[in-house]
Amino acid sequence: ALDSLGNTTAATGKGFAIGSAALTAMALLAAYVQVVQQQQTTQAVEWAKSHPVAENVAVYRGYGQWAANADGGIHGGLGIVPDHLAHTLRKDHADGKSIEVQLGEYDQDANAWNVTYAGAHFRIVRADAASIRDLMIFYNVTLMNPRVLGGLFLGVLLAFVFCALTMNAVGRAAYRMMNECRRQFGKMREAFKAQGMAEEDIKDPMKWPTKVQHEGVQYPQYAECVAISTAGAQAEMVLPASLAILVPIAVGLVLGVPGVIGMLMGGLTSGFAIAIYMANAGGAWDNAKKYIETGHHGGKGSDAHKAGVVGDTVGDPFKDTSGPSLNILIKLISIVSVVFAGLIVKYAPMIGEMIGLG
Structure with missing residues (x-):
């Protein structure tokens, strides 16, 4: 979606980023097949030593x-x-x-x-x-194989769960940011009262000085808000990133190579579709609010503007957080699958037999 005021640069960058993830994931899927081939030979050589x-x-x-x-x-x-x-x-x-x-x-x-x-x-x-056909036959990679279907559904669900986690992460970080802003505004109002500013001027933020000293601290403290954003961006991505790393390994060990291939197909197709949807929907909601603010449909303060603000609140994390982060998810699950292919080829058959999936 086009960003507001005709800013196509960011929108074009997002489009290329999302599209490149699909191409990269398909290349990594082919690499996964090659790694499986190599691991079969390597493990046969090791087995022959004893x-x-x-x-x-x-x-x-x-x-x-x-x-x-x-x-x-x-x-x-x-x-x-x-x-x-x-x-x-x-x-x-x-x-x-x-x-x-x-x-x-x-x-x-x-x-x-x-x-x-x-x-x-x-x-x-x-x-x-x-x-590739021989490998697909050997591992029975068909839609009639429950392992492939199980991996396919898990891959599709992974994209939705990942988006839910990132959307909630934005909400929690924004809530902490809001509380910090309210705290600073309260301190600034106290400073204005102490300086003798009129109540009417205190109620109008447009009349506030850009800086004020209170209790030995200068407000506003921009660094505190930046720290909240930085810490939130790092801490809140621990769970989604761990999910993207652990799920391919768990699926591989339980469902084997067919499950991993199904998961990669499901994650790629659903992740790509959701990313495109979020980029377009989020951009449309963001632009709708800005369009109303130019005076259309009642302008600022109207019911349409209030609805637009709600849409923008959801649209911004849609187009700026969850949508682009699916690019990382698609590539990460593919890379993890390739890296741990040897582990899966060796131990998945044993684990599957132990739990009755052999």
Whole structure:
């Protein structure tokens, strides 16, 4: 939305900021997929240090993951298996059985080995060469997967909760600022009375001197108001920022990679839409008040102006706080997901099995 008096610079800056968040988040989502690929290989190599793997053999590591010894090195493997075979593999692995398969011919086009286990044929996709489609199939990233849907809803709700927290934070900081201003106004009135200023002049702030001394203190104390704003801006963002950091980790550990991808999709789509809505709605409410103050619809003091002030009270944090801060939320949840991808790939299957989501 255009700021009042034709000031398009700030509005343009906000638009680019919000739009850039969507592009960055999509790039980070692609980076997340690449990190998952790399972690599959890294963890397979670490696993093979304590579980020897013979040449041209793949050993089952659990949760659909394999360690394959081929071409003189250890590679992470993603088993693309039918449902009945997946059940057999889980059962045999739970019984402590060592599951090994002889690697067949490597399919260069599919980046996979064709193998056989328990009379069933399936593919082991080389993790570091897997396509996005292979990863989506392996992790069952579809809308029919409850983990993806759960992450999707959590991502959508995260944007709304984040906005609610930032709006309330603005309200609390503004309330503290208002009380400080009232305190200073009270002290200034006492000083004016002590100096013999007429009551009529004291009631009209436009007739007040710009500075006054009272009880050894000079008023107004602008530094006190600045300190409230600074402290409020820092302290009030602790909870929203912690939410943006902890939610991707918690979702990843409970719902796994499918849940994280769903959360990123939900957070990106809802966050982008809410940010655009807040920027436009907040700017419109702000401009409406200023438009009325120019003399339209009754001008200052009218009922329309009172309503405009209420709209501006909500509109300013809409367009200046919650809307732009969604830019940070979208990028932060994406970055946290990328940073903790290794932790999620390693421990999410175990945690999911412990709580019955395996």
